[in-house]
Each structure stands twice: as C-alpha cells, then as structure tokens.
Amino acid sequence: MAKLLLSALLICISAIWVVAAADVPVGGRGGCQTRCGNLDIPFPFGIGDQCAIHGGFGLECKNDSGTYRTFIGSFEVTKISVPDAKAWMKTGISWQCYDPAIKQMNDSMVWQNFTDTPYRFSYTDNKIFVIGCNTMAYMTSDSYVIGCLSTCSDEPKNGSCSGAGCCSVDVPPDLGYVEAYFNKDYNTSRIWSYSRCGYLVVMEKAAFSYSTTYIPSINFWNVYNGTVPAVMDWVIRRETCDEAKTNMSSYACVSDKSECLNSTNGQGYRCKCSKGFDGNPYIKDGCIDINECLDNTTYPCIGLCQNTMGSYVCSCHQGQHKVEGVCVPDQKNQKSAWEMPVVGASVGFVILVIMATCSYLIHERRKLQHIKQKYFKLHGGLLLFQEMNSNERKSFTIFSEAELQQATNKFDKNQILGHGGHGTVYKGLLKDSTEIAVKKCMTMDEQHKKEFGKEMLILSQINHVSIVKLLGCCLEVQVPMLVYEFIPNGTLSNLIHGNHGQNISLVTRLRIAYESAEALAYLHSYASPPIIHGDVKSSNILLDTNFMAKVSDFGASILAPIDKPQLVTLVQGTWELLTRKNVFNLDAPENEKSLSIRFLSAMKENKLENILDDQISNNENMEFLEEVADLAKQCLAMCGEDRPSMKEVAEKLDRLIKVMQHPWAQQNPEELESLLGESSYVISSGVSSTGNFSIEKKVVKDLESGR
Template identity: 80%
Template sequence: MENHAGSSIGIVILVVMATCSYLIHERRKLQHIKQKYFKQHGGLLLFQEMSSNQGTSFTVFSEAELQQATNNFDKNQILGHGGHGTVYKGLVKSNTEVAVKRCLIMDEQQKKEFGKEMLILSQINHVNIVKLLGCCLEVQVPMLVYEFIPNGTLSNLIHNNHGQQISLVTRLRIAHESAEALAYLHSYASPPIIHGDVKSSNILLDVNLTAKVSDFGASILAPIDKSQLVTLVQGTWGYLDPEYMQTCQLTDKSDVYSFGVVLVELLTRKNVFNLDAPEHEKSLSMRFLSAMKENKLEDILDDQISKNEGMEFLGEVADLAKQCLAMSGDNRPSMKEVAEKLDRLIKVMQHPWAQQNPEEMENLLGESSYIISSGVESTGNFSIEKKAIKGLESGR
C-alpha cells in the first residue's frame, strides 16, 4: 500500500515537473519569438539612436501594457478602421489617453523600412502632426501608440453635420494648419517624408478644432533615387494623384494633389466620390474643375459660405485648389507655397481694412487671381497678396 502511494506521489511529481518544464520552455520560446520580432522591426536600431538622442521622448511598450490599456483590444474601444490597421482608444499607466494602432500584415520590404520610419516619426515635433508616443515591437506586426485627439476627423466635421455652421475663416485655418504640417514633412524633416494618404479623415481635430495630420501607414521616405517606384499604388480613391496612378512614382506633389481635394471638400462639403452621380460628376475634383472652367463656381460651393462670404475670397481659395489639382505635378505649387498663400488670405480676411475697403480689396484679389491662373512660378505667385498685406500693415 505504501509502495503504491509512493509511486503515485512520484508520478504526480514527475507530471508537475514535466508541466513546469514545458511551461518554462514555452515561455522561453515566446520570449525568443518576441525578441526576434523586436529585432526584425528595428528595435535595436531604435534603441541605438535613442541612446544618442536624449531629447527624444518615446516609449517602447510591452504587448501586455497595451492589452491592459485597451481592455484587451475591446471592440468598444475602437476609434476607427483604416487601410493599414485598426485604432483603439487606450489609457496607459500615467493616465494618459492614447490611440493604439494595430497594423495589418506587412511584407518584407515594409518591415525593413519600418524601424527607420518609426524612428523619424518619433522625432517629429510639430503642433499640427499627431505625436507618435511609442510602439510595441514584440509582436508579429508592430503596434504604434499616438496621442489621443478627442474631436474626431475633419471628414466628420464636413460631412456628418451639415447643420453646423463653419465659417470660411475656420475652414481656411484648418486647411492652413494641415498645409503647414505637410510642408514640414516635405521641406524640413530629414529625410523628407511623403504622407501618401492625405484626406479629410486623416486630419484630426482637437478641442479647439486645431488640425492634426495623422495616419502615416502609407508614408514613405522621399526616394533619393527618383527612379525608385512604388510597385503597388495605394491611397484612397477620390484623393489619388492621377500622375501617381500612371507612373507609380509617389512624390511630394502627390500629397499636394490630395490636399487640393481636401480644399475642395472644405469649399463644397460634398463627398469626394459619388457612385450614384452621372459619369462626369462622380469625382468631386473633376466636377469642381469643370465648374471652374465654365465660371460656375457658385453652383458647387457650400451654401453657408457662398451666401455669407465675398466671392473674391472664395475665388482665391478655389484658384489655389485648382493649382493643386493640376494634372502634371510640375504645375502644382509646393505645400510650402500653399501654406503661405492660405496664411496671407486669412490675414487679409480678418483685417478690418478688408471690410472697410471692399472695392479695393476686390480689385487686388481680382488681379491676384489673374496672376495665379497664369502660372505657378514661386517668384510671382503671391505678389498681389504681399501688396495687400503691406497695405494692411501701413494702415491704408
């Protein structure tokens, strides 16, 4: 009897030991897999660069931390879906609200570039770009952690509540802030970054309706060799640069075209693509360009601004959108030029002189429109606006 009891205890001990050994093995195996993914996604490069750049504020989260932050990725925490992943609202240990993006499967080339792009985005600090706070690299497909922006997207503001009054100045301010963000990416980031998916649903708004450009899932580093091609055209239908669709070459001017579509959205509050419309009216950009060509701009403008704002200002913004939508990228302005133009227009609109001297203002803007429509050379593009601002500053 004692021998039987002893043998039973021995078997139990062996089972427990085998189970523990198995669990330890599986844990080590899981840890090895996590380390593999970490290295694969550029974790070592990230830490090397961050150790030499103490000013970078960036956190590498564990999978467990992000699971806890999002209530195990509860569907009720979903903020939205995109072509490159699902975004969840989360709350990290410091009681900071964040947006956690679980990316979709990436191919090998994308995995190679991921660490470098993530490092660059982690160092971008611009008031109109959603801040990348951290990442999780110990999973097969990496997760990104962004600052949480509470007021939804520009698309929601434009399309989901037509009863809400949005002044032209507010629309132009949002456009200007977005243009400043893209200009920063194109002209001041090193190396330059092409967003690749500029659209109203990728422009977030904070509590003060300040614009925050987001979603860099389609972004690329500007190719050093201009012959480098993107083999798979990606982006969003209705915003895609027609030149990019033909050449598969993504450039900063591709972002300019997409921004032009956003500008038309702000002017018209119409959807960028309408399958139910007649063939020639399915695309908002084509419909807009047709209205401009036939001098029927008022027919396509949002009633809120066409009735309450001067057509001279609306014509200026429309001319700028038209430039951005030029079929050839060479004929489009840079985002820096677009941002400068919008800034000047806002200053003119908000100055009391513009209301006190409407006829002279209309003459100035009318001359400017002629110059704009005759070319996009940076040397002469905005000479009239500069003259107007100079007049405002001198108090005339």
C-alpha cells in the same frame, strides 16, 4: 487697503491668543452655543472667547441673509476636526489679469499672517497652485520663496497640473505667513484674447481639480466664488508636551484616557484620545471606550467578539481552535494507518502534474520570447534602440506587446476608433493615465520590415503642433504597431459629414485647411529627409478639443504596400471642407465621381456656386471663396512646376483668414492687396488628362521640388 485690514484682523487674533494663553481653567464651558448653522463647534473652540479654551479658538457666528456662518477673524470656518487637530477655512485668491480697455495688467495679491496664532497651513493636505498661461507666481514667507511657472506651450489637460495651464509645489512645514507675488515679466498681455488671467492660491489639494475652462475665462474665480478651501493644522499652545505638563492648571489634555502629542507642523502640542478610546480629549471624561465588536470592518473578528476597556478579545466557537489567527475544527480522531500512504501518493501525483505543467509553460514562454526577439531584430529594433540611447530620445518609446495589450484591453472591439485601408486604430490608456491611439497594421512587405527601424528614427523626429505626435512603436509582433497621441474630437470627415447640426463657419474651415497645409509644408520642407504624406484626406485630419487640425497617418506611404497607389492631394480635402461633399461618389456619372473633376468642371463653366455648401455660399463670402477656388485650381495643375508649394498654399490661406478677421482691410484696396498678395501661378489651359504620368514619378518630382 485690503492687506492692511487683513493684517489688523490677524494681529488682533494673535494678541487675544497671547493674552488668553495665560493660566486659565480648561475643559468644556457650560451654557455655550455648540452649533452655528450646519457646523458643530467642539471644544476647545467656542462661539466667543469666553466659550473657547482661549482667544485663539474664539469663533464668531454671523447671520448672512438667513444663513449662519462661522468665522475666525475674516476667514470663514467650514469644518473642524478634533481627532486630527485640523480646521478648514476659506482663504483668498491672488490674481493678475490683463484689462484690454486700459491695455495694462491689473493684480490683487493676498497677504495672510498666522504667525502668532494656533494655526499653520497643513503641508500634508495643501498645495500651492499657479493657474494660467505664461504665469510665474510665488509665495514668500519668513524662510521660503516658493512658486512655479505655468505655460501653455504644451496642451493643458483636465485633471493634470504638471506645468501645462497649471503647476503646483508642496507647502513647507511650519508655514504661518504667506504673501503672494507675480513675476511681471510673465503675463497675459500678448495672449489675453484666449487667456486673460493668472491665479495663485494655497488650497486643499483634495478639493482642486484642474479644468481647461480656467484658461479662456475667469471660471476659476467663479467656481470658488473668490475664496478657496485651505486646511489648517492647529495646536493648543506653542509649547511642547513636557513644558505644558509643568502647569497642570492650563494643561489641555484633561480626559483620563487621553495623551499629549507634539506637533509635527511647527512648535506646539495637541491632545488625542488613547488607543481604544474615542471622543474629545479636551473635556473631562470626554474620551470613551470604543466597542470594537460593533465595527467588524475596522476590527474584524470571525469568531466570538468580547469588548474590553480600550480593546477587545476575539475567540473561537466551541469545538474550534486557532491556527495562525484562523479558527479551524478540532481533530477528534487520529488518521488511520492506511490514510497516510494514500495522502502521500496523492500529493506526489499532484506535484508531478504541477512540475510537468510548469515545464511546458516555461518551454512555450521561451518559444514565444524567441519569436518576439526575431521580430524585434527583423524590424530594425536594435538599430532603433541604439540610436535612441545615443541621442537620449526620451519622448519616443519602444512598447512591448504586453503593454499595448493591457492599454487596449486586449484590443477589445469596444476600443476601436476607426478602420483604414492599412489597419485598425484602437484607443488605449497607459499605466500613467496617458491616453494613446494604437494603429495595428494588417500587412507590410519584406523591404519595409527591414527598413522599419530607420523609418521610425525619421518619424520620431517630427514635432509640429498640427501633426499628431508619434509616441512610439511595438516591434515584437509580425507586423509592427504604431503608438500616437490620442486626439479626442474625432476626424474632419466626421465634422463635415456627421449629422451633428453644427454650423461650420468659413473662417473655421479655412483655418483647418491652413493648419493642415502648414503641417504638410513642414513634412515637405523641414523634415529630414522630406516626407510625402501620401494619403491626405478628411478622415486622416483629426481635431483636438479646440477644433485645431492635426494631420495623422503621415507614415502611411512608408508603412503601406508600395503596390497600392494612395497619393491624394490637399486640394480634395480643402474642397471637401467648402462643399461638404464626399471626395469620391461611386453612384454618380463617370465625369462626376471625383470631387476634383466636378470642381474643375464647375470652374470652367463658371458655376462655382452650384457645388458650394449652402452654409457658406453667400454674397459676403463669395470673394473669398473665389480666392480659395483659384488656389485650388492652381494646386490641381498636372505639372509639379506649375503647382504652388505647401508653404505657399499655407501663406495664401493665412492671408485670406487675416482679411476675413479684419474687415477694415476690405475697405482699403491697397491694404487688401498687401494682405492677399499677388497670385504667382496662372492656369490658362484648363486641366489636361493625366495620361500615363505615374504616381511614383509624381512623388519623386514632388520630393525634389518640395511641392
């Protein structure tokens, strides 16, 4: 029904324009309203067809609850530019949304037809935007089918519309008719809990800035209140300048200082004031001379400025003359005979100094380049570069030191994100506006330097949603630097121990632990060769904008000196989540310094609730906390054979989360048992001393068993 009504209004506008396009007098109409609310109405437009050059430019001024608004047909006009021959209109938003109440997709597709009107969608000012997750939409016209696919397989970013949460395509020339369509095979029926709707619009690209808030809500519709701004190019009639001049009674360029221009967006012509003149070319004597001397920014003149008809003259003050467009003082006296040798000698000395300086700088640059090449080869750069070319690894980049210097503002202290035992992490911004985190390591033993290139080949293949992506490295420095994707929401340590006043639910804590375990299971079982993280702690688990966990520093055990043991198990980070206590407390008694020892002691004495965080320690959560405690106890078994694998830990945490999110399962013991599963590990002998069991042997054993 909406399509038919819109079609009828546009056909009506077209008919009026065709009828009124016959030979009629042109020029401004006397006694006509020239303003509607805050909008100026310049000729050839007018309020009512009788005040416009013809019906295609007739507007309607409506009183909307005390606010006057301008319309052409059903489209509100918000701005008109005569010099650029453009009009800004509000057009409809096409959408498709999943309705959970009826469990099906609903949609509304806009149909707009400006074929027989003076208007065309501007291909220089507009774009076709598709917003949403798993949304494929396109616009059809008489000659085009244009659209794109927007997904959320990659994380959407504010201000970016390159396929993740938003995609865009250019508007083709001479586009007057568009009809929206959604591909039904791409919809939000399975992801409606975090993305209900998809949208398709033709709108002004300068007015659009993508926001990640458009995905989980209908915020896009609300921001623009159901309509979006679009820029329309307009012409006086659908004929060329030569054709228009054959009938001077209807020729629109009536000002003496105006000229006719053929449209570049479909057939038709428009008028423009001649160079040096400004105003309205559609009104007699409407183009007036520009006084360039009053606008020194647009028309610069250092000397004396004199306005002329359609131009201006810039001359020098008395006693000066122009040299290559610049006013310089006149030379009153000839140089004396002795001045020339002195000037020549001075110039020669300056040239000699410049040559010596250049020679020194060239020598130093070559020396520096030789040192960089030496480091590049030492760190396995040639092997890494050859492997990248042979396998076409475009996602991994070998950065130069200069690129990272520029990205981090020469490693400015204000760019520091954090300090660690092995180096400092800086925030950086690449030339393409990609945010990065640069880890500048402090030391590295000679063996690791030789194998660094091979290690980078292994680490560059890691691709998991819960692991911080390694984007590249820099090899032309003494100690190589690593470049990671930037994660904006800080560390898990900050979330747990920071004074932010946030209440962290048990489900959120278990989800973070589950995502971290999934990442470690990937490193243990699916990386080739397997990778032991070696430094799992809350400060090495980052959180993105949605508080999703991303494990970082997974190459620490490879990069750090091997004489510094740093194996920390996931259970410490998990229990830190549940207790909000530090992993190590050096001020505590000897038997309470380690959080793991405190936990095992509390389990043995049946005092688990004494060390739990008050935010989650309640009767409702206690059953789940005991399940997590039991899992943590299994993970602390000294023998690797007795500990569950990371995959099993992740599966257990996943089942716990599902039970917590589906309380109906708690009412059915059989279903609860099915979700939780039976414990595969039983620790009956408590915790034994580590004795002389070395960290190195544990790492090797864990690698062999995948634990």
